[in-house]
Every structure is written in structure tokens, then in C-alpha cells.
Amino acid sequence: MAFGVDEKGKPMADNTCYEKLQSLKAKGCVQILGTERDGTKLRLFLPSEIEGLIPPEQIPEVLSIEEMDFFDIAENRPAILNREGNKCFYCRRVVDSSNYVIEHVASRPDGNNSYRNLVAACRNCNNRKGSTPAEDFLRGLYRECFLGSEEFEDRLAALELLRTGQLKPSLKVHQPG
Ligand SMILES: [Zn+2]
Numbered sequence: 001m002a003f004g005v006d007e008k009g010k011p012m013a014d015n016t017c018y019e020k021l022q023s024l025k026a027k028g029c030v031q032i033l034g035t036e037r038d039g040t041k042l043r044l045f046l047p048s049e050i051e052g053l054i055p056p057e058q059i060p061e062v063l064s065i066e067e068m069d070f071f072d073i074a075e076n077r078p079a080i081l082n083r084e085g086n087k088c089f090y091c092r093r094v095v096d097s098s099n100y101v102i103e104h105v106a107s108r109p110d111g112n113n114s115y116r117n118l119v120a121a122c123r124n125c126n127n128r129k130g131s132t133p134a135e136d137f138l139r140g141l142y143r144e145c146f147l148g149s150e151e152f153e154d155r156l157a158a159l160e161l162l163r164t165g166q167l168k169p170s171l172k173v174h175q176p177g
Contacts, residue, residue, distance in 0.1 A: 065168055070102070071113035077102050079169035081120040089119030090129070090138060090155065091146045101126040105134045105162065115169050116162055134159055 012020075021040070024030045028050050033041040047053050070076040081100050088095050089103070103121040104111045107130070111117040121129070129137045135156065142152040161167050 065115065065171065066165075068115070069113040070115050070118050070169070071104070079171060080115065080118050083115075083167060083169040084120040087120075088122040088125055089158070090121055090125040090134075091141055092151060092155075093122045093124075095120060095122050099123060103129065105159070107131040115167070116165050119162065 021030065021032065021042075025032055029045055031043040031045070033043055035041070068076060070080050078097060080102055081095070081097065084095075086094060086096055086100075088100075099122070100120045101123055103119050103126050104113075105117050105119060125137075125141075132140075138147065138152060138155045138159070141147045142149065147155065158167070
């Protein structure tokens with residue numbers, strides 16, 4: 001019995017040993033199987049076998065990307081900017097973490113805060129779009145020559161990819177600010 005009790009270098013006194021064993025038994029750490037001529041037979045329980053000793057493993061709740069909020073949870077927003085390659089989703093103007101806006105493609109309450117309904121945009125587009133359907137807004141940019149015909153087609157295709165969940169933001173990149 002290595003309990004470090006009693007005087008150093010001397011074996012534990014019998015009665016101390018008995019008390020310690022009874023204490024361990026009371027705590028459910030050992031089971032006294034019986035006393036024989038050679039000594040007492042014990043069954044020693046492993047920590048995992050003792051109920052309530054090891055707290056149940058805390059399984060962190062991991063949301064799937066489909067359940068994640070990329071708008072109200074501010075730390076998720078840069079992932080959208082990163083997905084857009086630091087460009088306004090609509091007009092392709094370069095934006096950065098100091099001047100981008102997270103924009104709802106379908107305005108709330110119709111649209112939610114899913115990555116499928118959020119894009120990074122410049123303030124100008126954000127202010128102008130309002131609740132205009134995204135296709136109509138892109139068409140307006142094309143008519144006003146903010147977008148070339150190829151860019152316009154490219155943006156319509158990107159919109160489709162966005163809605164069908166094919167523009168998943170990378171969750172590893174977290175830019176400061
Ligand atoms: Zn823009």
C-alpha cells in the first residue's frame with residue numbers, strides 16, 4: 001500500500017492499512033474478496049469502472065455548415081468575404097475587411113443567414129440593392145455598364161451556385177476584423 005502515511009521507511013501499521021482499505025471500499029474503489037492465510041484478496045476497480053468518477057466526455061456541439069449563421073455570428077462573416085475573393089459579389093469592386101458589407105441576397109424575413117443567402121458586397125451595392133431581386137439588381141449594373149456582358153453572365157451563374165449550396169465558404173480562414 002503506497003499511501004505515504006506513517007513514518008518514512010516503515011511499513012504501514014496494520015490498523016492504518018485496514019482503515020485505508022475500508023475507506024477505499026466505501027468509495028467503491030476496491031472490493032474485498034476475502035481474507036486468506038496469505039493476505040486479503042482485493043479486486044481493484046479501474047477509474048473507468050467507478051461510477052461518477054470520470055465526468056462523461058463533453059462532446060462539443062458542432063453545427064453543420066448548413067445550420068451556421070454567417071450574419072449574426074460576426075466571427076463567421078470573414079469566411080464570406082474570403083469566399084468572394086475580397087470582391088463585391090455584385091459589381092466585382094475590390095473590398096476588404098474594413099469596407100465590406102454582408103448582404104442578404106433575399107432580404108429578411110424571406111431570406112435567412114445561411115451562406116446560401118449571404119454575399120460580401122461593397123457599401124454602394126448594399127445601399128442600392130435594398131430588396132430588389134438579385135437578378136434584377138445585376139441586370140441594372142449591366143445596363144449601367146458596371147458589369148460587362150461576360151461578368152453579368154458570370155454573376156448570374158454564381159447566384160445559381162450560391163443558392164444551390166455550391167459556394168461553401170471555407171471555415172478554416174478567419175481574418176481579423
Ligand atoms: Zn458592389
